[in-house]
Amino acid sequence: MPSSTTEDYLKTILIQEEADPGSLVSTGRIAEALALTPGTVTTMVKGLERNGQVVYEKHRGVRLTEAGRNLARHVIRRHRLIERFLVDVLGLDWSEVHEEAEKLEHAFSDKVIDRLDALLGHPATDPHGDPIPDVEGEYPASLAELTCLTECPPGDGYRLSRVSDQDEAFLRFAERHGLKPGALLVVHSQDPAARAVTVHAAEHDHVTLGREAAAKLWVERRER
Amino acid sequence: MPSSTTEDYLKTILIQEEADPGSLVSTGRIAEALALTPGTVTTMVKGLERNGQVVYEKHRGVRLTEAGRNLARHVIRRHRLIERFLVDVLGLDWSEVHEEAEKLEHAFSDKVIDRLDALLGHPATDPHGDPIPDVEGEYPASLAELTCLTECPPGDGYRLSRVSDQDEAFLRFAERHGLKPGALLVVHSQDPAARAVTVHAAEHDHVTLGREAAAKLWVERRER
DNA sequence: TCCGGGCGTTAGCTGTGACTAACGGTTCCG
DNA sequence: CGGAACCGTTAGTCACAGCTAACGCCCGGA
Numbered sequence: 001m002p003s004s005t006t007e008d009y010l011k012t013i014l015i016q017e018e019a020d021p022g023s024l025v026s027t028g029r030i031a032e033a034l035a036l037t038p039g040t041v042t043t044m045v046k047g048l049e050r051n052g053q054v055v056y057e058k059h060r061g062v063r064l065t066e067a068g069r070n071l072a073r074h075v076i077r078r079h080r081l082i083e084r085f086l087v088d089v090l091g092l093d094w095s096e097v098h099e100e101a102e103k104l105e106h107a108f109s110d111k112v113i114d115r116l117d118a119l120l121g122h123p124a125t126d127p128h129g130d131p132i133p134d135v136e137g138e139y140p141a142s143l144a145e146l147t148c149l150t151e152c153p154p155g156d157g158y159r160l161s162r163v164s165d166q167d168e169a170f171l172r173f174a175e176r177h178g179l180k181p182g183a184l185l186v187v188h189s190q191d192p193a194a195r196a197v198t199v200h201a202a203e204h205d206h207v208t209l210g211r212e213a214a215a216k217l218w219v220e221r222r223e224r
Numbered sequence: 225m226p227s228s229t230t231e232d233y234l235k236t237i238l239i240q241e242e243a244d245p246g247s248l249v250s251t252g253r254i255a256e257a258l259a260l261t262p263g264t265v266t267t268m269v270k271g272l273e274r275n276g277q278v279v280y281e282k283h284r285g286v287r288l289t290e291a292g293r294n295l296a297r298h299v300i301r302r303h304r305l306i307e308r309f310l311v312d313v314l315g316l317d318w319s320e321v322h323e324e325a326e327k328l329e330h331a332f333s334d335k336v337i338d339r340l341d342a343l344l345g346h347p348a349t350d351p352h353g354d355p356i357p358d359v360e361g362e363y364p365a366s367l368a369e370l371t372c373l374t375e376c377p378p379g380d381g382y383r384l385s386r387v388s389d390q391d392e393a394f395l396r397f398a399e400r401h402g403l404k405p406g407a408l409l410v411v412h413s414q415d416p417a418a419r420a421v422t423v424h425a426a427e428h429d430h431v432t433l434g435r436e437a438a439a440k441l442w443v444e445r446r447e448r
Numbered sequence: 449t450c451c452g453g454g455c456g457t458t459a460g461c462t463g464t465g466a467c468t469a470a471c472g473g474t475t476c477c478g
Numbered sequence: 479c480g481g482a483a484c485c486g487t488t489a490g491t492c493a494c495a496g497c498t499a500a501c502g503c504c505c506g507g508a
Contacts, residue, residue: 005495028455040496042457047494059456059503089313090339100336107331112324115314229465252485264466266487271464283473283486 004106007075008034009044010053013064014072024061073137078113079105080126085116087127094127094180095171128171129162129181129218146218149187149197150211158185160201162218170216178204185219226275228330231299232258233268234277237288238296248285297361302337303329304350304357309340311351318351318404319395352395353386353405353442373411373421373433373441382409384425386442394440402428409443 002010012033016025027041034041049056053068064072079101086097108116114135117123124140125131131139146161160183163174174180178201188198188206195211209217226234236257240249251265258265273280277292288296306325310316316324332340338359341347348364349355355363370385384407387398398404402425412422412430419435433441 003494026456036495037497038456039458039498044495086336090336090343092336092339100333103331103333104328107327109324109327112310112314112316115316119314227464250486260465261467262486263468263488268465 002071005044006048006051006053007071007106009041009048010064010068010072011075011079013054013062014069014076017064024057024063026061030062070137073133074110075105077133077135077137078108080130080132081113081116081120081123082108083126083128084120084123084132088120088123093172093175095168095175097127098166099168125162125181127181128164128166129160130164144220146220149185149199149209149214149217149219150190152187152190152197152219154187154189156184156186157222158187158219159183159222160185160217161220163216164218165216170213174217177201177207179207179217184222226295229268230272230275230277231295231330233265233272234288234292234296235299235303237278237286238293238300241288248281248287250285254286294361297357298334299329301357301359301361302332304354305337305340305344305347306332307350307352308344308347308356312344312347317396317399319392319399321351322390323392349386349405351405352388352390353384354388368444370442370444373409373423373438373443374414374435376411376414376421376443378411378413380408380410381446382411382443383407383446384409384441385444387440388442389440394437398441401425401431403431403441408446 009030012030013025016029016033017023027045028038030036030045031038031041045054045056045062048054048062048068052065053071054062054064056062082101082104083094083097086092086100087094092100117135122134123132124143131143133139144161152158160179161181163171163179163181165171179185179199183201185199185201188200190197196208197211197214198206198208200206233254236254237249240253240257251269252262254260254269255262255265269278269280269286272278272286272292276289277295278286278288280286303325306328307318307321310321310324311318341359346358347356348367355367357363368385376382384403385405387395387403387405389395403409403423407425409423409425412424414421420432421435421438422430422432424430
């Protein structure tokens with residue numbers, strides 16, 4: 001059975017690959033994401049290669065193998081289902097569940113996770129809008145095409161779908177302004193000079209976001 | 225924060241102390257319970273003493289300190305609440321939840337455990353009838369006095385309260401004969417020569433248990 | 449083309465918690 | 479009361495997964 005360390009590495013690599021498809025993930029990025037020193041990661045990555053979970057190109061980075069990707073998807077499945085459970089069933093706040101799930105994802109067996117999945121009604125996403133892989137490790141087929149808020153011309157007809165950041169402070173900020181998945185959004189203005197965008201969510205006041213913050217919000221255009 | 229290894233040792237020591245109050249727990253018993261070699265346990269136990277969690281008397285055994293007992297009680301609380309959750313909410317079988325809870329007990333935070341406790345309605349026992357310590361680490365005050373099935377004269381008016389074994393095969397056997405906590409029992413005969421006792425549970429056939437098996441069953445006398 | 453800075457790798461070390469094998473204390477029987 | 483058997487302890491080793499520090503490759507700028 002893979003160690004929880006292995007699971008953490010593979011999960012991190014998968015997320016980096018998804019953020020920048022087609023390119024190798026550098027050891028440095030992994031080190032930063034896991035808060036480890038670069039040397040530690042280089043050493044570990046060689047172990048992952050020996051296990052057949054990644055392909056490692058020296059000085060360039062790693063890429064998941066099929067086996068590695070499959071394992072990583074299952075870790076992510078566990079993580080996101082646990083987040084849904086913590087929010088939907090136990091009533092925790094979406095800003096605090098990521099930390100909890102980081103530990104729990106290594107302890108739940110697949111059997112228990114499948115029961116949890118059924119209990120929750122086979123949700124398609126976690127509380128942040130991130131998609132939950134199914135039992136086979138595949139993402140739900142019917143995922144809407146998402147647009148980054150930085151790319152949205154002013155107007156209404158947007159629905160917030162995904163908040164891709166796990167920082168507690170940011171998530172609490174987002175919630176204060178109604179910026180949770182499912183919220184209906186109106187984009188008031190894009191100000192390229194100020195690198196800012198002003199929006200408001202239904203029932204909430206306007207809020208102006210800097211580009212980095214806006215880049216974390218993903219919306220879909222509503223059918224009307 | 226204590227390592228999960230530390231938690232496992234302290235939990236094991238507490239359970240041994242409860243099984244045989246007042247006497248020291250030998251390193252050998254701990255080794256057997258945790259499936260470790262004796263030398264490993266001797267070394268670890270010195271570490272627990274350095275942490276102030278046990279008092280260690282060379283060649284004689286260990287005893288929990290207040291701090292160690294408190295931590296152990298909390299681990300047991302987590303373990304038993306998780307078992308209840310797995311059975312009551314996720315519908316797992318009582319024979320399989322012990323193994324699952326062994327891993328999960330180290331991953332749940334106290335905050336999440338308290339939510340779980342509330343969700344379950346603050347249960348007094350786990351699915352095997354073992355009492356669940358409260359948030360302070362104290363056992364429920366109103367625990368009925370239990371009698372071992374080996375001590376019960378023939379007659380009716382017994383209620384099965386506790387099945388103190390975690391072996392899957394034994395638990396499945398017990399369930400097949402209706403021997404789950406809450407079951408009403410009739411003791412048909414005690415046969416000291418055969419070291420056996422014959423009982424039946426309401427709605428179930430007679431079953432004859434050897435002394436070791438009967439020793440795992442604890443009953444209370446029903447008010448009538 | 450050459451050189452320097454930055455990133456990545458290597459080497460060597462640490463702590464945790466396991467193991468085996470050899471040694472030592474206790475106890476109980478004869 | 480002596481000794482064997484049993485149990486527990488000690489010593490030495492290993493794997494895992496982290497660290498620091500020194501070294502080396504690669505790429506961009508001059």
